[in-house]
Amino acid sequence: MVNISLGSVAISFSDTLKTLFGLKIDNPSWEYIIWNYRVPKAFTAVLAGAGLGLSGLLMQTLFRNPLAGPFVLGISSGASLGAAILIMGITLFAGVLSATFINDVSLAIASSLGSFLVLFLVIGVATRVKDTMALLIIGLMFGSITTAVVSVLSYFADSEKLQQYVFWTFGSMGGLSWPQLGIFSAMILVGILLSISTIKSLNGYLLGENYAQSLGVNLKTSRYLIIIATGILAGSITAFAGPIAFIGLAVPHLTRQIFDTTDHKILVPAVLIYGSCILLICDMIAQLPGQAAVLPINAITSIMGAPVVIWLLVRKRKMIF
């Protein structure tokens, strides 16, 4: 609720509460702002934070690598490619036409197409390689390819389009309508349910793949489930809120530091809660200046989050993984 009361237009906390509980306030446009802008934004932050934290945890456990995050499979790069092609690529070929063509919805579609394209390529490769570490590197390679294509597009794009693209990469919790939010939450829910179904396998993976296999974990099936869950979570978040950095990498570490367990029955719900809280707080900080300008969320997540993780690691003197 504090989150909702903060924003470019100053609305008092009490008025916010009144609106949320259905009471009348003096300024009807405030009511409009709260219901159609602030509340969806808070929901987006909660969903995106939870999803990013969870997909980060899935990737760290699957790859048994503390550096893994939701985007190691190249999902965000795929989304960036989609967005870049839409914003900068179309101008090259279609010229003026594009101005009317680009809006939030088409951007979301383009980036989700991009991320799923990369995801399917990665799954396709995953069927061929047996080694999970090879998969990690292949994901990174896909990321490099898409980044390279984006660079080429940026080089030829005019400055206005380039700025539009850069703004997209900053990420934003705002701008989702209620129907969009509905689709978004449905996708996050599917991702979460898929992840819950893999909890037992994830615990098996803690011993390593061979041990997991000897415990009756079906490696192929569980690997697909984990990849698809991550794809849905990270892909939809990137599509609707842009490539939000850092949260996915940091939240699982923060959670492990606080809960000191390796059991995914506890870790999965914990990262969901932590992820949403942290992204909500970051979004609040982004709004705090109290001016027309809202800081880019991506900058906040890293500026605020990285020192916290460093502090936790130094204080505990050991990394829990």
Next chain:
Amino acid sequence: MGYPNKLVCKNISFSVGIGKCTAIVGVNGIGKSTLLRTLGKLQPLLGGSICIDGTSIGEMKPHQFAKRTSVVLTEPVASKNLTVQELVALGRQPYTNWLGNLTPYDRKKVGEALDVLELNDLGDKKCFELSDGQLQRVLIARALAQDTDIILLDEPTTHLDLFHKVKILKLLKSIAHHTNKTLVFTTHEIEMAIQLCDTMLILDGNENRFDQPCKLIENKAFERLFPTETVQFDAATGTFRIQK
């Protein structure tokens, strides 16, 4: 058995009975671990058949097979942050529900496994706090908690001192004899295996003899294991002598 483009070893035939402790010995690179991993269904069989009670392991579903065979491998566990209790409890995975919740019976089995391996005092320790010998015992406890008829162990005595080597091997023998489990392990401790095992398989890439240790000694099977100009087997004492 071997890998898709590399045949490691062929012409191996043996069968082990209930409650028997069997060692697989051979020189480095002959395929001891490959054989064990093939037996544990961790890598595909290239030819021939492996059966438990007449059922081919290839026909068993992963979760069925996990109730028959457990493994102790040389690779380190991925997460050293697991506590001893948690790690051993993961051995119950083939029996737990979709979330992996432990029933009172599961807890009892975990407790028994910890008892047998004398790990009760270490239950809450994290894996990174343990010595190599303790960790090896924890891994064996995990396999024991899996409550399978067969336990496969890949070099359970590496990195251990003489005392702990003997301790682990004696423990394996007593597990096999008292719980009626079939234990198969690979080892380089040929002299100890001769003293402690019921049967042995000698991988030499040729005959691959399988018999009781005393019979193998009679048949001079150990003599051909290593080049005689370096080490020579002394049949009287059952030990290897270094050639000066």
